[in-house]
């Protein structure tokens with residue numbers, strides 16, 4: 001049974017996929033009300049109200065996945081979650097249309113003074129001349145950030161007869177042409193637009209993007225809209241531009257601090273505001289809740305998640321193709337780590353044959369996680385493996401080759417330690433399973449399963465019998481055994497898989513056998 005804490009107001013209907021599963025138990029409580037049981041939850045489902053901080057994560061010791069029913073994850077410490085190996089997912093497009101429509105509603109309200117006129121009529125006034133607006137048709141709209149929401153706003157603006165100018169450093173010419181907008185520099189957009197709307201995430205680069213310097217580059221009488229994230233337009237910097245009339249009006253759905261409290265901007269009649277309502281529609285809330293609920297379900301069923309912030313995205317199709325290699329790579333990483341039980345600096349992975357055409361980033365992450373697992377006390381998985389490797393000064397790289405050693409596919413891992421290098425190669429054979437086909441210079445063929453025992457010895461008659469006797473004396477059954485040697489009478493190895501693990505005493509007994517040079521237990 002998996003316990004899911006739903007700590008914000010999430011669409012009830014959207015939770016249906018989770019409610020239908022007998023494996024899921026949903027608890028709907030604020031974090032503050034669940035203090036005593038925080039360590040029990042496997043998943044946390046939030047909107048933007050819950051602040052998922054490092055401190056909260058340190059109390060949620062069993063947490064495996066955080067679902068954000070929405071786009072922006074700035075209420076989640078993604079880095080802290082990643083460090084702990086917690087997957088963070090969001091619902092990237094479930095509320096796009098609602099946010100675009102809200103932006104457009106704000107734009108219309110702004111240029112036609114609808115909120116001010118509404119208040120006036122409700123106060124029993126009838127002052128038509130005070131609320132003369134401007135048309136949208138023929139106006140120049142500047143869009144900063146042309147992703148999902150920005151581009152939907154553009155479509156609506158074009159339908160209203162506006163000319164759309166876009167600034168987005170990551171926008172391609174082809175996409176801009178397809179959507180009938182022109183690409184500009186930020187300065188050009190600032191200079192030519194009658195209305196400017198921002199649709200970027202809040203990042204180091206976009207924080208204060210419309211600050212004093214850039215506001216000064218806008219047209220006199222410009223209207224500004226922020227339905228993205230508070231802080232992209234610098235709230236303090238706006239004040240003098242509103243006071244001197246350079247900015248004709250501002251529409252804000254989002255604030256640097258939410259709620260904004262007694263904010264000086266709220267005193268301006270030409271600043272219209274909503275309480276972060278961009279995604280607050282029945283449709284958007286159903287979409288985002290369903291999306292994250294389905295993803296959480298997939299996750300606990302061991303299937304791939306497609307909208308993770310801290311893992312490479314994988315479609316079901318791709319996942320099905322890489323799954324076998326993903327498991328093989330993890331086992332190879334674990335074996336290599338235990339065999340090379342010394343500090344290592346570098347892992348080099350080479351993919352050959354059919355596996356080389358797949359999404360190898362994920363396979364490499366799995367291999368890294370397997371390698372780090374025997375060395376790291378905390379949780380290590382595909383989410384945090386690259387981060388932990390970096391922290392420990394282990395570099396890794398991927399290569400591609402045609403050399404499959406006669407197999408349809410081959411993954412080769414070389415581990416570089418201080419004075420030692422070790423190479424292991426593996427292949428996945430459909431309908432047969434995983435095989436290790438090369439081990440530290442020996443051609444071999446064994447299944448990396450269960451309790452493995454590696455023995456390095458001199459190639460002498462009777463070695464297999466001696467090893468079998470020691471294991472037999474200790475009631476350890478041998479499931480499979482593979483031997484390999486470089487030349488007759490020279491260095492040789494045995495790889496055994498045992499029905500149960502052996503302890504230090506048995507390992508010692510094996511080491512004492514004449515002509516045995518090394519014994520290592522390897523768990524996968």
Ligand SMILES: NC(=O)C1=CN([C@@H]2O[C@H](COP(=O)(O)OP(=O)(O)OC[C@H]3O[C@@H](n4cnc5c(N)ncnc54)[C@H](O)[C@@H]3O)[C@@H](O)[C@H]2O)C=CC1
Nearest residue numbers: 072099145146147148149168170199200201227228278279
């Ligand atoms: N008010 C509300 O309730 C909602 C707000 N949002 C917010 O709206 C914003 C946009 O969301 P989406 O369109 O879904 O995101 P998106 O990721 O599809 O688009 C963001 C765009 O910003 C661009 N960008 C990034 N850095 C930039 C920079 N320095 N200058 C110019 N462009 C830059 C990116 O290239 C991308 O095209 C986000 O901040 C999101 O959190 C989203 C949904 C609802």
Ligand SMILES: O=C(O)CCC(=O)C(=O)O
Nearest residue numbers: 047048070071072279280
């Ligand atoms: O959950 C909400 O209503 C906020 C939506 C939002 O800002 C987002 O999805 O980025």
